[in-house]
Amino acid sequence: MILAGILTVLAFGFLTVKMGWPFIQKIIGHQVAADVIITVFFMWLFGITGTISGMMTGIVAGLFVSIILFIASKFITHKKFEKTDDGVQWVDKPGEWVGQFINKIPTREAEKPPSEWFK
Numbered sequence: 001m002i003l004a005g006i007l008t009v010l011a012f013g014f015l016t017v018k019m020g021w022p023f024i025q026k027i028i029g030h031q032v033a034a035d036v037i038i039t040v041f042f043m044w045l046f047g048i049t050g051t052i053s054g055m056m057t058g059i060v061a062g063l064f065v066s067i068i069l070f071i072a073s074k075f076i077t078h079k080k081f082e083k084t085d086d087g088v089q090w091v092d093k094p095g096e097w098v099g100q101f102i103n104k105i106p107t108r109e110a111e112k113p114p115s116e117w118f119k
Helices: 002-018 021-029 031-047 052-075 096-104
Strands: 078-084 087-093
Touching (some): 002 021, 021 052, 031 052
Antiparallel strands (some): 078 087
């Protein structure tokens, strides 16, 4: 069951990568909805056989998708569909954990002209 769940998540990951980076960012931005939809789909897909092992394979696959989406939302810049002053549009959101570190990095390049960067 665990191996079938891992292989299913890998196959789903490869299909997602083929759809392109903007699609991946949008899935990560709405991870709760994506997680519920993907988990229910896997449970239905494997549970349609009527066996407990099929249902457990779907649950394990959904668990791995949840873990991957959670970690990705912390590290990868993602897009959320939000209302802004210009209307409703996709807004870039930095990863929570990476964004904290990037904001603390001193920017020497912005303070000095390029000729003085390596002095």
